[in-house]
Amino acid sequence: MVPLSWYICLSAVIFGIGGIGFLVRRNVLIMLMSVELMLNSVNISLIAFSHYLQDLKGQVLVFFVITVAAAEAAIGLAILVALARNKSVLHTDEITEMKG
Amino acid sequence: MTPKIFFIYFAISMTFMSVMVITRRNPVHSVLWMIGLFFHIAAVYLFLNAEFLAAVQIILYAGAIMVLFLFVIMMLNLKEEVVAPRFIGEWPIGVALGIAIITMIIYSVFTIQPGPVGEHTIEAIQKTTHAKAIGSLLYTKYIFPFEIASLVLLVAVVGAIVLAKKR
Numbered sequence: 575m576v577p578l579s580w581y582i583c584l585s586a587v588i589f590g591i592g593g594i595g596f597l598v599r600r601n602v603l604i605m606l607m608s609v610e611l612m613l614n615s616v617n618i619s620l621i622a623f624s625h626y627l628q629d630l631k632g633q634v635l636v637f638f639v640i641t642v643a644a645a646e647a648a649i650g651l652a653i654l655v656a657l658a659r660n661k662s663v664l665h666t667d668e669i670t671e672m673k674g
Numbered sequence: 675m676t677p678k679i680f681f682i683y684f685a686i687s688m689t690f691m692s693v694m695v696i697t698r699r700n701p702v703h704s705v706l707w708m709i710g711l712f713f714h715i716a717a718v719y720l721f722l723n724a725e726f727l728a729a730v731q732i733i734l735y736a737g738a739i740m741v742l743f744l745f746v747i748m749m750l751n752l753k754e755e756v757v758a759p760r761f762i763g764e765w766p767i768g769v770a771l772g773i774a775i776i777t778m779i780i781y782s783v784f785t786i787q788p789g790p791v792g793e794h795t796i797e798a799i800q801k802t803t804h805a806k807a808i809g810s811l812l813y814t815k816y817i818f819p820f821e822i823a824s825l826v827l828l829v830a831v832v833g834a835i836v837l838a839k840k841r
Binding site: 586595604628641642643649665 | 677678681684685688689692693695696701704705708711712715718719721722723724727730731734735738739742743746747749750751752755758759760761762763764765767768769771772773775776779780783784786788789790791792793794795796799807808811812816819823826827829830831833834835837838840
């Protein structure tokens with residue numbers, strides 16, 4: 575039997591890598607993928623807790639996280655397409671419209 | 675012992691794949707590493723007796739969301755992406771913040787006190803298959819959040835069409 579803390583450590587590592595990817599990459603597409611990575615790591619820890627506490631509520635919550643992730647991907651990619659069409663930029667440090 | 679060996683394999687390969695996702699220069703390679711990572715995550719769900727969620731993970735994430743990413747990459751012009759710098763100038767700060775978050779969570783993990791155990795034991799779930807158990811909970815107790823989730827998806831559909839259409 576694998577201890578619960580191992581799953582939480584794995585989830586924390588993937589969450590941190592996703593956060594690093596969101597902070598350091600210039601490409602907006604990769605930043606969106608890093609957000610997906612972070613949501614997936616949260617799903618791992620939710621299912622691990624649900625298994626070890628023998629309660630299905632955590633797995634019901636995973637459904638809603640997956641739903642929100644799908645909506646977020648659709649909206650984020652639509653914003654990305656609009657950005658690429660109107661400004662033809664894809665990098666975060668080139669989007670300086672509000673810098674003044 | 676065997677589950678631990680399998681878990682260590684999955685942990686190492688998942689960490690490697692997520693590092694690959696955030697460091698590849700070509701976004702298509704990132705998406706392909708991400709699909710491999712999602713298959714590994716589905717395998718971890720199978721470890722945790724969540725068969726239905728493993729199927730949902732593969733169908734919805736690896737099948738739908740990643741294909742959406744690939745379609746968008748196809749629509750965009752990524753010729754300059756291969757030569758442009760990958761990271762922002764302040765990348766050491768981001769890496770330090772991420773490592774700080776990881777160490778903070780891992781440091782606090784070992785003091786977790788698990789709460790009281792619920793009524794869905796492994797035997798009870800095996801008696802009424804996993805999909806049926808989770809469905810009966812989703813459609814009775816959590817029917818109102820379920821309806822709100824459908825509303826979120828409707829807003830996403832309308833918003834995506836409005837944002838991406840030609841003006």
